[in-house]
Amino acid sequence: MANEKSLTLRQIEVLRAVMVAGSIAGAARILNVAQPGISRTMKHLETSLGIKLFTRSGGRYVPTPESQQVFLQLQEVHKKLLHLQVSIGQMERGHDVEISLASVPSIANVMVPRAAAGLKARYPDIRMNIEILKIEEAIDFLLLGKGQFVCMSHRFDHPSIVFEHLAVGNLVCVAHRDHPLARLERVTAADIAAFPLIGIDPADPYGAILAEIFARQGLDFRIEIRARFGTTVLGLVRQNLGVAVLDNFTVAELHGPDRDIRLVPIAEKTPFRTYVARRSDLEISGFAEAFIALLRGEMDAVTRRGFS
CATH class of the missing domain: 1.10.10.10 (Winged helix-like DNA-binding domain superfamily/Winged helix DNA-binding domain)
Structure with missing residues (x-):
């Protein structure tokens, strides 16, 4: 001593x-x-x-x-x-701890709840506040101190916000079981473009990710029904109103047999990156870091599993 x-x-x-x-x-x-x-x-x-x-x-x-x-x-x-x-x-146990976060819908609908379940299993007493945001709402959420981070499917330049890699996703064709594309084992971008589409406005940052599959090959495509969120797109496909191209995170819980919808792999490579956005001048808590690690694990598992 x-x-x-x-x-x-x-x-x-x-x-x-x-x-x-x-x-x-x-x-x-x-x-x-x-x-x-x-x-x-x-x-x-x-x-x-x-x-x-x-x-x-x-x-x-x-x-x-x-x-x-x-x-x-x-x-x-x-x-x-x-x-x-x-x-x-x-x-x-996470007693007297609350983390606030936000996510774009494509990650929030399936992936965020899975990560939340993992966090509650690790810290049973923790409280969470989860908001669903449009991409353009992320700046106010972070800079006004409403939460520690936002899960994003798009990044942009901002002097006060940093983006960290979250996971790599890919796209899948979504068709009603009675649609001609549902009978195929794999479809090409040209196959999809031959039919009316249900989709998100290509001017939207997330819609641009989905439209890129056609733009790369110079294919014309017709979005006959536009919908803001992937869950709405799925509901419209269930009514056999067209086919859609969605990300694997949105449709993760449709993996396997579904009464009305079939997920058909796309032949072309369709990778896209997702991010965690946070303020550059603030460190996030250890509990927030644990949530992000769980979320990253869930998303990586979905991408590795695939749909074939």
Whole structure:
């Protein structure tokens, strides 16, 4: 020890155990250690402190008069340690912690709830505030301090916002089970463009991701019904009003048999990146980092699994 008269937490534990039990054997049982270790610690303490801490009376260890004040302080230290342990235990459960975040709908509908379930399993008492935003609303959400981060399918330049990689997704064709494309094992962009589409406005940043599959090949396509969100697009496809191109995160819970909808892989490569946006001048909490890690894991798993 740097100071010979300072006490370690372990020595405090031993002293209190002997005081409470009144014997070396009793203290060893309380601490679940061997008696010789307790005896050695006691001898070392009395030697280093230069005072006699206990006397033997009727086979019991009784605090000496000069050590009474030490033991009063010792009890206070023990209480504070117990309170600290309780606080740490509450923190481990997320007690009195709330994280606020936002997400664009394509990530919020399926992926965010999965990550939230993982976070609640790890921190049962944590509270979450989750908002669904349009891409253009992310700036106000972050700069006005409404939340720590936003899950995005698009990035832009802003001096006060940084974007970090979240996951790579891809696109899939969504068709009603009775549609001609639903009978194919794989479709091309040209196959899809031959039919009326249900989709998001290509002028929208997210709609541009979906339209890029056609733009790369110079294909004309007809969006006969425009809808703002992927969940609405799925509802329209269920009515067999056209086919759609959606991201794998939006349709993740449709993987496998579905009564009305079939997911058909697209032959062309259709990767796109997603991001976590946060303020550049603020660090996010460890709980927020845990959420992002869980979300990234869920999204990566969906992309690895694919739809073929």
